[in-house]
Amino acid sequence: MHPATTPTAGAPAGRHHRTPLSxxxxxxxxxxxxxxxxxxxxxxxxxxxxxxxxxxxxxxxxxxxxxxxxxxxxxxxxxxxxxxxxxxxxxxxxxxxxxxxxxxxxxxxxxxxxxxxxxxxxxxxxxxxxxxxxxxxxxxxxxxxxxxxxxxxxxxxxxxxxxxxxxxxxNTQGLVYNKTLLVKNGLPEPTTGMSWEQHIAWAEQVAKKTRVPGTQDPSADYKAFWVWLRQQGKDLYKGKELGFTVEDVTTWFELWKGARDRGATPTPDVIHQGNATDITKQLVVTGKAATSWVWANQMPDLKKNTKDELGVVAYPGDPSAQWAxxxxxxxxxxxxxxxxxxxxxxxxxxxxxxxxxxxxxxxxxxxxxxxxxxxxxxxxxxxxxxxxxxxxxxxQKFGPSPQVPIKGHSKVKAELTKAAENAQYGRATPAQAAQQFVAACTSAIA
Structure with a gap:
């Protein structure tokens, strides 16, 4: 579900939504x-x-x-x-x-x-x-x-x-973390500008000290993938085409396979729970990870679902990759x-x-x-x-906006989740999952 759009209740009488169309x-x-x-x-x-x-x-x-x-x-x-x-x-x-x-x-x-x-x-x-x-x-x-x-x-x-x-x-992307957990265990809080490798190393440290995985694995999260791409001089889309290659996706999936192997993230079954769009299932509030990758304006809804104090910073890497x-x-x-x-x-x-x-x-x-x-x-x-x-x-750090996503964007997001979970569960190597994803995306935007 889209950020800032989560309904607090269903439609009123006379406003029933229809069965979803194909x-x-x-x-x-x-x-x-x-x-x-x-x-x-x-x-x-x-x-x-x-x-x-x-x-x-x-x-x-x-x-x-x-x-x-x-x-x-x-x-x-x-x-x-x-x-x-x-x-x-x-x-x-x-x-x-x-x-x-x-x-x-x-x-x-x-x-x-x-x-x-x-x-x-x-x-x-x-x-x-x-x-x-x-x-x-x-x-x-x-x-x-x-x-x-x-x-x-x-x-x-x-x-x-x-x-x-x-x-x-x-709105913009926000890395939300459990501040109460970190302070209780004398651990540093994440900061805007830390590199992706620094974030994973920090998450590994949190996992070892608290037995709570330091970060949700965001390889299925298009927001995180998009920011990472922009930091590599690429983009999600370029004109009417994809802005990335199979090699880019492979590198992205391998980055998070390494994080999983180091115990910095939860197990695939728990990662799958965090991949749900329901704000109540985000791992930072269910206690199954110390951080979740969300939209910054979801902080109030997240806070309603936990007694712990939460903090929020930019996604890792150069924050100018994010935009208004x-x-x-x-x-x-x-x-x-x-x-x-x-x-x-x-x-x-x-x-x-x-x-x-x-x-x-x-x-x-x-x-x-x-x-x-x-x-x-x-x-x-x-x-x-x-x-x-x-x-x-x-x-003060925002870069220029990317182009508005092209037709087929919803399918691209869904296919990223599918491919990333194939890699997370070991059903495919990062390279194989990347090839599946790019092939499916190419078809989706055709």
Whole structure:
């Protein structure tokens, strides 16, 4: 499950998610969108149908999340209506599971939402099929104010030169560790900037002293693999192709085989538990490892599942390989009859002080850095303060953003887990698992 998206509860009555569709069916739906959009644009013309006539406007909005996010979002939209009485909202939300199946069904069926939440698993896919409105003109005119966004956060919404999505919040990778365990045993805490080898040696030391493996094996974690690649001068993707080779993956898998052999990580069965996306199963809170590889904004949820004090630093290696990542985006349907108003709603959600204060950090840290500082000042949750602080520290070290992941990214992530676990369980050598992974990825993005 995507970071900052874990539902606190299922969808309410009337918002049940559908049985997940096959990827082929989803793609057929998106293909239908590509045919439907030009017709919608012809009907919509170049501007809003209701622009300038003072008539009522209803904007449909679709997002995923739990009841807490629903309440916050509905409150923020109600605030917009209070300031713009002519605009009301048709609001739909559901749990994460099945969300993108439903979005594809809505767009293919000719009933797309005007404004919808999306993540980097699918942004390039929807943008590539002309489903999303290019927001670049609104940015250039100042109608969409992104002047307070970190540059790499803004750039991470650009697909093929077009601004396809605006970051609803910021996130970055975080190495979360059990501070209580380390202090109790007189062990040093990990630090930002330590090399990968230093991290593994530290984890081995922790395991020997505490009998708790020092680190979860992240060889199945695309976030860790991606950061490591960027530190090698590579990337996850390059244009429409993979940005890495079989040799790169082999080196990555061999690095963690060495860590397993040294006892720095748990056994494969426990590693498998940690590979689950459920935040409650992360090894740093189940006590089965001293560190977990997560997103920095997951600190509060992790803290809810342990009595121990937690710390968070950057992933090992040069921290400039990390970047200001959009935890998720707001995108506009290209065929919306109310495009100007919908863009103004996005501008309101990310830049209005009252709206940003209402939304808080549910979707990640506020994209507007001035307002982020104000949210930080009023935050009462110590774990959230840690999340904000580590990103504030890393913001001084962030490198340029990579390109938005290409179509097939979700499959690439799944195949990495499959290949890494083959290597972890000894079903394949690192080289064999790497070959399997690259072959499967090449097919996935074709």
């Amino acid at each position: 990827r082929r069916r989803v793609l057929r739906g998106l293909a239908a969108v590509a045919l439907a959009v030009p017709l919608a644009l012809t009907a919509a013309g170049c501007g809003d149908d209701d622009a300038g006539d003072g008539g009522p406007i209803k904007i449909s909005v679709f997002w995923w999340g739990g009841e807490a996010r629903a309440t916050l979002t509905e409150d923020a939209l109600a605030l917009y209506t209070k300031k713009h009485p002519e605009v009301t909202f048709e609001k739909t939300w559901q749990a994460n599971q099945g969300y993108f199946d439903k979005l594809a069904t809505l767009t293919a069926g000719g009933n797309p939402p005007d404004l919808f939440q999306i993540d980097d698993n699918y942004l390039a896919e929807y943008a590539g099929r002309s489903t999303t409105l290019d927001l670049g003109g609104y940015r250039d005119s100042g109608k969409l104010d992104v002047s307070k966004f970190p540059r790499s956060l803004l750039e991470y919404g650009v697909v093929d030169g077009k601004l396809a999505g605006v970051a609803a919040g910021e 990542r959009a935890s998720m985006y707001w995108s506009v349907f290209k065929g919306s009859k109310h495009r100007d108003v919908v863009v103004d709603v996005i501008n309101f959600l990310v830049n209005d002080p009252e709206a940003v204060a209402l939304l808080g950090t549910d979707r990640g840290l506020p994209s507007n850095t001035d307002l982020r500082a104000k949210v930080s000042e009023t935050a009462t949750d110590p774990a959230m303060k840690q999340s904000i602080q580590v990103e504030a520290d890393l913001a």
